[in-house]
Amino acid sequence: MSSKPSPDFTCSATWHARASQCIPLASQTFSKSSYTYPFGASPQFAAHANGSTLVDIDGNTYLDFVSGLLCISLGYADPDVNQAVKSQLDDGSIYSLPHQLETEVAERLIQYIPCAEMVRFGKNGSDATSAAIRLARAFTGRDHILVCGYHGWHDWYIGTTVRDLGVPQATQALSHTFPYNDINAVSQLFDTYQGKVAAIIMEPMNLEWPIDGYLQSIRTLCDQHQALLIFDETITGFRFHMGGAQSFFDVTPDLATFGKGMANGFPLSAIVGKKHLMSLMEDIFFSGTFGGDTIALAAAKATIDKLVSSKALAHIQQIGEYLIEQLNALIISNHLSSLFQVKGHPSWSFLSIQEGNNYPMMTIKTYILQELCSRGILSNGSHNLMYAHTKSDIENLLNAYQEILPLAYQHDQNQTLLDALHCAPLEPVFKVRG
Ligand SMILES: Cc1ncc(COP(=O)(O)O)c(C=O)c1O
Structure with missing residues (x-):
């Protein structure tokens, strides 16, 4: 043997x-x-x-x-995505002004994703999830966060794992994990941090399927406690459905984050959400030199269009x-x-x-x-x-x-x-x- x-x-x-x-x-x-x-x-x-x-x-x-x-x-080196990238390269990659590709890709996200009324771009999934957390805190005036799944390398999340080296204790004390498919655990956290929870952020699904009514109950609990529901669709987006897991399971969050497969391997992420929330982004400092990188945006436009046209x-x-x-x-x-x-x-x-x-x-x-x-x-x-x-x-x-x-x-x-x-x-x- x-x-x-x-x-x-x-x-x-x-x-x-x-x-x-x-x-x-x-x-x-x-x-x-x-x-x-x-x-x-x-x-x-x-x-x-x-x-x-x-x-x-x-x-x-x-x-x-x-x-x-x-x-x-x-697929690796997809010919249609590569062609879009090559054409864009000849026109430059990033400029001193925004570019129309930002609007064109944002319009596509709004077309396909139920909760998307406005969009901002980042480079990594972690950019988008951290932006969503800051937005939720700014909107609700609360500091505590309930988390389930993986959400990237930033302090507010990684402080909940055993890889918390370098994360301040004060930050760790604001994030609380809950196990998937256990609605009572979420209820208890809302009771423990009564009036203090800004948002739930969760992967809508990873290994386990949601038990009947689970995601709907999470939605209801968020509404009852005036906390925002954020679906981290970094993986499920453009994978479970063109509208993400929120379309697949028919539960609409307030905010959602996308990345990974959206641009077939070019670095792009997005936070999307309802207009009354996203417009606060005009005051919240979420801003980066490369957010409007047209190479990744050209890749995203070609990827999204091909995901649809090729079924x-x-x-x-x-x-x-x-x-x-x-x-x-x-x-x-x-x-x-x-x-x-x-x-x-x-x-x-x-x-x-x-x-x-x-x-x-x-x-x-x-x-x-x-x-x-x-x-x-x-x-x-x-x-x-x-x-x-x-x-x-x-x-x-x-x-x-x-x-x-x-x-x-x-x-x-x-x-x-x-x-x-x-x-x-x-x-x-x-x-x-x-
Ligand atoms: C669900 C989820 N959220 C967020 C992230 C972080 O994305 P990134 O590694 O692009 O920062 C990942 C990465 O694996 C992820 O799987």
Whole structure:
């Protein structure tokens, strides 16, 4: 029961050593570092990518299910988005004045997203979520925030996680987490901080589906307590539906934030919301040199138009449903349900792993990522689907799981998992989903 040999990662290792001398963590993103990709059993650097295929700096080719951490919604180097970007480049990228593309993209968001009556742009999802929090505090005159999910790197949010180094205690004391699908927990927080809660900010869904009436009850509680409801749609936007999860679940928040897939990998985020709230943005200081960057805006305009014209989300939904159905069947027929489950939405599903009989969940996950990699599949444990993924890509993933999951189970039972690893087990950054 030996594991497959890993591909050659010599260049990855050399560049990792070099990068580590000048870049802490050798990466700009925790989720692209050796916290996510087991060092020695995964590539550490990309060379180039096209469609759903990524090539690492050693020349190994992968079917990519990470999709640039869900910012690739159409496909890598999409020809239509690239053409729009190239044309815009010839006219310059950023100017001393606003550009009409800002209005054109804002108009598209307003057309598709139910709560969007006005729009402001940023570069990262964290820009947009922090803007929403500041706006909610300014509008309500209250300081406390209730949070559920992941919302970026800024103090008001990251202070609620174990990665809170450098966040002032006074800031941490204003943000309170609540578990998903537990409406009583939210009620209790509103009681504890009576009259002090500015907003709830939450991912409308990640691993778990909302139980019946849950999101509606959250909406009602916010109204009863005169707090704003903010949906963080950084991932669900332009993925669950063109109108985001708020359209998909038919619950309209006061404000919502978008990023990731909106511009197919170019850096752009947005805060959108009702006019009477968003117009306060004329006084709130949310302002940046690059908010009106026309390269990302040209990419967003082309991406949004192509998501609609190609019916990309229907394709993603269809192959995503197939993946969930087949993976569930595979788990059941191999009697692996005690260790593995499939969770999430078809466009963003997860292989959920339980603690093993003999090994921690992260060690089992490390083995699975290693074995996927050695079969030409790049994964971080979720299935981040893009338009470029085909049904045959899904079949390839399923075939790999068919080999790997029973092996993982046996290694756990037989206490041979560490021997099967070509690397040290991964450590968690923190757990905020599921
Ligand atoms: C739901 C959600 N909100 C906010 C963010 C932060 O976005 P960014 O990393 O672009 O700042 C992320 C990033 O993963 C996210 O998944």
